[in-house]
Amino acid sequence: MRIGYPCVNIGIGCTSARTFRLRSWSPERFRSTVRENLACLSRTLGFNIDHGLLFFRITSDLIPFASHPVNDLDWQGEFAGDFMEIGDLIRGSGMRISMHPDQFTLINSPDEGVAVRSVRELEYHAAVLDAMDMDATAKIQVHVGGVYGDRESAMGRFLDRYRDLSPAIRRRLVIENDDRLYTLADCCALSRDCGVPVLFDTLHHECNSSGEETAAALALCARTWRGTDGTPMTDYSSQEGGARRGAHARTIDLAHFGAFLAASHPHDTDIMLEIKDKEKSAILALAAAKTDPRLAP
DNA sequence: GGAAGTCAAGTCTCG
DNA sequence: CGAGACTTGACTTCC
Numbered sequence: 001m002r003i004g005y006p007c008v009n010i011g012i013g014c015t016s017a018r019t020f021r022l023r024s025w026s027p028e029r030f031r032s033t034v035r036e037n038l039a040c041l042s043r044t045l046g047f048n049i050d051h052g053l054l055f056f057r058i059t060s061d062l063i064p065f066a067s068h069p070v071n072d073l074d075w076q077g078e079f080a081g082d083f084m085e086i087g088d089l090i091r092g093s094g095m096r097i098s099m100h101p102d103q104f105t106l107i108n109s110p111d112e113g114v115a116v117r118s119v120r121e122l123e124y125h126a127a128v129l130d131a132m133d134m135d136a137t138a139k140i141q142v143h144v145g146g147v148y149g150d151r152e153s154a155m156g157r158f159l160d161r162y163r164d165l166s167p168a169i170r171r172r173l174v175i176e177n178d179d180r181l182y183t184l185a186d187c188c189a190l191s192r193d194c195g196v197p198v199l200f201d202t203l204h205h206e207c208n209s210s211g212e213e214t215a216a217a218l219a220l221c222a223r224t225w226r227g228t229d230g231t232p233m234t235d236y237s238s239q240e241g242g243a244r245r246g247a248h249a250r251t252i253d254l255a256h257f258g259a260f261l262a263a264s265h266p267h268d269t270d271i272m273l274e275i276k277d278k279e280k281s282a283i284l285a286l287a288a289a290k291t292d293p294r295l296a297p
Numbered sequence: 298g299g300a301a302g303t304c305a306a307g308t309c310t311c312g
Numbered sequence: 313c314g315a316g317a318c319t320t321g322a323c324t325t326c327c
Contacts, residue, residue: 019304024324104305304323
């Protein structure tokens with residue numbers, strides 16, 4: 001079991017998610033932004049290693065406009081050395097990496113253009129992880145997509161498009177239950193048909209449940225991950241009191257987290273804390289879990 | 298220097 | 313039918 005947080009470290013004083021407006025596009029602006037983002041990613045990973053946080057989600061904003069037609073630069077080649085150094089840092093510490101393309105990535109869209117752009121976006125994410133020479137345990141997590149007024153054909157389209165993906169994407173792609181449309185049971189049904197691993201999201205499961213208790217949910221997911229996929233991943237959060245249903249907690253609720261840890265035995269899982277205050281809560285969670293045998297190196 | 302408006306991309310829900 | 317939400321703020325303009 002590893003514990004981590006997504007994308008941005010609040011306290012470190014830099015962000016690896018810097019970007020700019022499309023109107024401001026230039027190769028120089030692009031290169032300087034990428035350089036800064038990679039430098040900040042390095043610093044962030046160093047912080048994480050120092051604090052024992054060995055799970056991290058790299059922001060999709062790392063390479064701005066990576067899959068946009070305006071960008072025909074060979075960023076993977078230009079920054080190959082930086083990517084390799086980052087990869088060495090990750091491997092040397094036993095860290096686990098994930099990425100989460102944003103809501104525009106919908107491989108099951110009935111609009112072919114949307115689907116094509118989505119595959120390009122997935123290619124970008126795989127290229128980042130490949131440039132770092134990550135193995136197949138570094139995952140790219142997406143939601144199943146839209147329903148488009150007809151679940152059955154939307155799920156069928158997901159299967160067709162999934163099977164057409166390149167091996168470079170397919171070895172990394174996992175699907176996550178979402179808070180409105182596709183439940184854990186839906187994701188598991190898709191997994192039975194195409195073999196895609198299922199990542200469990202605790203808060204989405206509270207909002208949009210197919211009825212499984214925590215341990216049962218983790219057991220279902222665990223069966224969808226093979227050896228080369230690594231330890232199953234879980235997105236953990238709790239509901240922010242008084243906020244919109246599904247809103248992520250501002251800071252960790254240690255009682256709720258403790259209950260999750262207890263309920264999740266004996267299933268091992270790497271835990272991504274989707275909590276607004278990021279590394280602050282991750283450090284508290286790690287301390288709270290320190291007697292858990294699954295945390296042993 | 299700080300506040301306000303805007304930003305590559307899609308879909309769904311709510312008011 | 314427009315705004316807000318998503319995993320999430322950062323950039324740009326205007327004062």
